[in-house]
Amino acid sequence: MTDPASPPGHRPGPAGVPDVFGTARLGPLTLRNRTIKAATFEGMSRGALVSDELVGFHRRHAAGGVGMTTVAYCAVQPEGRTERDQIWMRPEAVPGLRRLTDAVHAEGAAASAQIGHAGPVANGRSNRAPSLAPVGMFNPQSMRRTRAATEDDIRRITDAHATAARLAIEAGFDAVEIHLGHNYFASSFLSPRINRREDGYGGSLENRAKVARGVARAVRDEVGDRIAVLAKLNMDDGVRGGLRPEESVQVARWLQEDGSVDALELTAGSSLLNPMYLFRGDAPVREFAAAFPQPQRLGVRLVGKRFIRAYPYQEAFLLETARRFRAELELPLVLLGGITARPTMDLAMAEGFQFVAMARALLREPDLIDRIRAEPATPSLCVHCNKCMPTIFSGTHCVLA
Template sequence: MTVDPFAPAALGPLRPRNRLIKCATFEGRTPDALVTDELIDFHREVAAGGVGISTVAYCAVSGEGRTDRHQIHLRDEAADGLRRLSDAIHSEGALAAAQLGHAGPVANSISNRAAALGPGRIPAPMGMALTKALDADGIATLTRAFADAARLAVDCGFDALEVHCGHNYLLSSFLSPLLNHRRDGYGRTVEGRARLAREVLEAVRDAVGDQVAVWAKLSMFDGVGTPGRGRGGHPWNGLNIDQACATARLFEADGYLDAIEPTAGSSLLNPMYLFHGEPPRAEFAGAFHGAMRAGLKAAGPVFLRYYPYRDAYLLPLARELRRSVSMPLILLGGITDRASMQTALDEGFDFVAMGRALLREPDLPLRIRADPTTASRCVHCNLCMPTIYSTTRCPIRAGEVPDPL
C-alpha cells in the first residue's frame, strides 16, 4: 500500500500532521545565545509552510559545547524565549523539536572562552587548538548536561528531541575510529566507542520519560576513507557504514529512541559529503578572517570537495541502515519533491527531512501537497552554507522580488 507523506503518522508518542520534518540547520539568529524574535519568525514561517515538525538547531547542552558563543545554550536564562518559540511553532499546527548537541572538536574555543572537548587530544581547528580529553568526571558532567538540557526543553514545550550523534560533534567524534584512540571502555571497539552516546541517550530518556519523542542523528560515514564494507580497520578511515549499522543495532536494543535520522559527512573533516552539489569555497573563506580565511582559501579544494547532487543522495547508504534495524528511520539528504518523498517511504523509511529546500521556499510542502508535480526552486548551489555565520538564508531567495499577492 502506498504511504501518503502528507497523512498523519506516529513517531513514538507523537502524531504529527504529516511525515515531513524540517531538519536541524543552524539558523544564525541567536547572537546572545538566546531565542530572538527573528528565530521565532523563522520557525513560524517554516511551520506555516506545512511541515509536521520543525527542529530548532544547535541547542548546546553546555557553554563550551557551542560551535561558537552565538548559539543557544540551554539554561534557565533561555527558558522564556524557548517557550515563546515552541508556542509559535504550535500556533501554525506543527510540532516543535530541539536538537541537543555538544560540538566537541567542532567548537570554537576562542569564541566560547573554554576548551573544546574530545575523546583525546585531537585538533579543534575552529579554535586553532587541541581538544581537552574527557575524563571520567567530564563524562559524568556531560551526561548530566544532556539530561538537564532535555528536561529544560521539554518543560519549555518542545514535543521532541534530536540528540546529535553526527558530523564529528562530540558524540560522533567518540564513534569515529579515526578520532577516538582511547584504550579504556569508551574506545577500542564499536561497542566501546558507542558507549558515551548510549549513556547520553539513556540519561535523556530517563530525564523526559515517554511523553516526548527522542531520535538520534547518526552518521553513517564521516566522509574520510571509504564508506563501504570490509575496510573499517584502515587507520585513515573514519566511521563507515558497517560500524554505523552496528551502532544503530545497539541503539535499537537499548530501546531509548523512537527513531534514527541517518546522516553523513563531517563538519570537522568533510562537510560537503552531507550537502552535495556545488562547494561555495570563496564564499565560505570570505565568512572568516585572518588565519582561518587564509587556511580555507588554501585548503578549499580538499576541505570543500565536490559531490554531484542527485535527489535522495544519502539513500544508498541509508538502505544499509534500513536493512540493519527495524525501528523507524528518517531519510535526510536531497528530499525536495513528491517523487523523492515517495521513494523514501516506499523503501521503508518512516519520515523524511528537508533542509536547504525550505530555506529557498518555506511553503514548499504546502505547494507540493496542492500540486504533486511541483519542483523545488533550490539549485543546490550551497551558497546558504556560509550564511550560517551571519543570518542563515538562501541568498537567491533574498535577492528575488516577492511574487505579487
C-alpha cells in the same frame, strides 16, 4: 545532476504505502504529516538566547506545512557550542524557547530541539573554553588544540543531555533530537580515526559507542514518554579511517535494543574533517573564506578546496546507504539528503522510511511542503549551490531567494 522527477531506483510502492502527507505517530507524538524541517544552525541566537528572527524563521517553516521543525542547535553545555552565540540549554533560555514553540504550535506544526555537545567541532576561541575530544588534537576551525575529555567530563556531558531534555519539555518542545553525528562529541567517540583512547571508551566499537548509548539512555530516562526522542546518527563519516556503515549499523541496532530512541535520522559527513559529504552540490569556497576572520580567511582561500570538497548532487543521495539500515532495523527511520520533490518522498515511503527531512530546499522556499501537497508536480527552486552554508555566521538564508 539527476532529474528530481526521476530519483534513482524509483519504483511504485505497493498498496498500503503511507501517504507522506498523512498523519503519523512518532513515539508519543502525532505529526500532521511525515515531513520534518531538518536542523540547520540558524545563526539567529545572539547572546545564546532566542531572538525574534529565530522565532520568525521557524514560524515560516511551520506555516509552510512541515509536520515538525527542528531548532538547531541547542548545546547542553557552554563549551559545547560551535560559536559563542549558539543557544545553550539553561533556565534563562526557556522563556524565549517557549515563545518559539508557541509560535510553531499556532501554525499547526510540532517543534523539536536538537540537543548535543559539539566536542572537537566546538570553537574554543569563541567559547573561551577548551574544546573537548576523545584525545587532544588540533582544531583548524578555532586554531587551538582540544583537550582530551576525562571520565568526569563524559559523565557531566551525559547528565547535561538529560537536563537539556527536561528544559526542552519546560519550553514546550514536542521532541528532542540527540546529535550523534558529524563528529560532534558522541560521534567523535564513535570514530576510529578520532578516538585513539586506550581506556574503556576506546578501541572496540562497543567501547566507542558507550558515550552515544549513555547519552541516549540518560535522555530517555529523564523524559520517559512525555516527548519523542530522535537521534541523528552518522552512517558514514566520509573520511578515511572514520566510522563506516558496517559499524554504524551495529550502533543503530544497540540503540534499538536499548529502547532509548523513537526514531533515527540518518546522516553522514564530518563537520570537522569533511563537511560537504552531507551537503552535495557546489562547494562555495570563496563565500566560506569571506565569512571567516583572518587568519582563518587566508587559510580557507589557500587550502579550502581540499577541505570543502564538491560532491555531485542527486535526489535522495543518501538513500543507497540508508537502505542497509532499513534492511537491518525495525526502528522508524528518517531519510535525509536530497529530498526536494514528491516522487522522492513517495520513494522513501515505498522503501519503508517513516519520515523525510528537508533543509536547503526549505530555505529557498519555506512553503514548499504546502505547494507540493497542493500540486504534486511542483519543482523545488533549490539549485544546490550551497551558498546558504556560509550564511550560518550571519543569519541562515538562501542567497537566491
